[in-house]
Amino acid sequence: METLEKKTTKNIDQITNHFSENEEDIKIIKQVEKIYPVKYTSFLTKLFLESEAIRKQFLPSPLELKTNGTPTPFEEGKKASKTYGLERLYRDRVLITPHFDCPAYCRFCYKKSRVMRNKTAMSFEEINAAVGEVGKMSKVRGVLITGGEPLLDQDKLFYLLDKLIELENIKEIRIGTRTLLTMPEIYTENLCFKLSSYNQINSSDPEKSTYLAINVHFNHPDELVPEVIEACNKLTSRGITLRNQTVLLKGINDDVETISRLFQLLIRNNIIPYYMNHCMPVEGSDHLRTSVQKGLDIYKFLCTESSTAIPHYVYAPSGGKVHVGPDTKFEYVTDEHIRYIKVKTLYKADEFRKIAKKELPPRHEVTEDGYIQGLYIDGNDNNN
Numbered sequence: 001m002e003t004l005e006k007k008t009t010k011n012i013d014q015i016t017n018h019f020s021e022n023e024e025d026i027k028i029i030k031q032v033e034k035i036y037p038v039k040y041t042s043f044l045t046k047l048f049l050e051s052e053a054i055r056k057q058f059l060p061s062p063l064e065l066k067t068n069g070t071p072t073p074f075e076e077g078k079k080a081s082k083t084y085g086l087e088r089l090y091r092d093r094v095l096i097t098p099h100f101d102c103p104a105y106c107r108f109c110y111k112k113s114r115v116m117r118n119k120t121a122m123s124f125e126e127i128n129a130a131v132g133e134v135g136k137m138s139k140v141r142g143v144l145i146t147g148g149e150p151l152l153d154q155d156k157l158f159y160l161l162d163k164l165i166e167l168e169n170i171k172e173i174r175i176g177t178r179t180l181l182t183m184p185e186i187y188t189e190n191l192c193f194k195l196s197s198y199n200q201i202n203s204s205d206p207e208k209s210t211y212l213a214i215n216v217h218f219n220h221p222d223e224l225v226p227e228v229i230e231a232c233n234k235l236t237s238r239g240i241t242l243r244n245q246t247v248l249l250k251g252i253n254d255d256v257e258t259i260s261r262l263f264q265l266l267i268r269n270n271i272i273p274y275y276m277n278h279c280m281p282v283e284g285s286d287h288l289r290t291s292v293q294k295g296l297d298i299y300k301f302l303c304t305e306s307s308t309a310i311p312h313y314v315y316a317p318s319g320g321k322v323h324v325g326p327d328t329k330f331e332y333v334t335d336e337h338i339r340y341i342k343v344k345t346l347y348k349a350d351e352f353r354k355i356a357k358k359e360l361p362p363r364h365e366v367t368e369d370g371y372i373q374g375l376y377i378d379g380n381d382n383n384n
């Protein structure tokens with residue numbers, strides 16, 4: 001099957017020339033593109049005309065060349081299992097990546113080392129092998145089907161879903177996607193109906209219920225245009241829960257007014273604000289990263305608002321997610337002019353080694369009581 005991306009992706013020349021008249025910038029942007037490729041969809045092109053906040057998320061910036069970030073800031077994405085496309089970092093859930101590419105590249109994508117590098121999609125044989133392994137992991141009850149964009153190859157996605165739904169231990173299936181923003185037109189009645197068929201509530205024996213939810217990704221109120229909301233509504237009206245994962249982005253949504261408007265709009269349109277993620281220290285994204293403290297200042301304000309619109313605020317050192325609460329105090333360490341946050345995670349080192357089948361990531365160590373302690377590259381709040 002031809003993947004959907006070929007029909008939708010545009011060429012950078014069509015758009016950089018449109019939004020930048022500075023020849024020097026255009027020259028640098030061409031260099032950036034060679035390091036961090038650029039892709040966006042026809043639908044996004046329309047949104048670019050109206051919204052700087054959306055342009056900044058998908059169009060390259062000369063600032064991408066100045067970076068302290070790393071290619072793989074989170075452990076996810078490395079070879080963590082003997083089966084290609086299957087990864088396990090946590091006790092109760094695994095990640096499966098049937099399709100590694102995306103139809104549009106977010107400039108801050110923490111998986112850019114694989115999403116932008118044409119990594120091959122999983123084959124049907126690899127999907128069979130992954131499902132076979134997951135079936136033997138008795139403590140695993142959830143699968144996150146992630147990407148890249150799993151919706152780009154729907155034959156593989158539904159093949160995988162059909163296999164997963166048969167596993168006794170798997171009760172929670174989530175699909176992570178940004179296609180509701182990048183390609184809302186793919187959400188036909190037929191697709192939404194098929195997805196909802198995996199949501200199987202068993203009222204006579206709730207232990208046997210299995211559900212499918214979708215993790216969506218909206219960062220700014222400008223993204224919630226009628227076509228997008230219509231596609232979301234086709235899913236929620238069929239009983240599929242949509243949970244939003246926002247990335248905090250400097251100059252895009254790092255102010256109380258924008259972010260609280262985003263969360264209120266999401267709630268109003270039946271989408272749960274689920275996570276507000278601090279932008280990861282991936283290479284090429286420094287100019288979009290605030291300090292973690294800035295996110296905390298915003299989060300404290302959110303905590304004074306209606307609790308329905310408060311997501312979890314997290315940042316993610318390579319060893320695992322860390323939740324930030326209103327009373328969190330950060331410990332800072334500076335090394336070679338880079339400021340790190342030193343943090344003890346909730347994860348035991350022994351368990352990490354056992355389930356992820358690898359050693360701790362760089363700049364991580366074990367505390368006296370056996371937990372993983374790591375260093376996380378902080379962002380800054382300077383004007384770029």
Ligand code: SF4
Pocket residue numbers: 101102104105106108109110111112115147148149177178
């Ligand atoms: S949609 Fe997600 S995986 Fe794809 S480029 Fe954006 S952040 Fe990365």
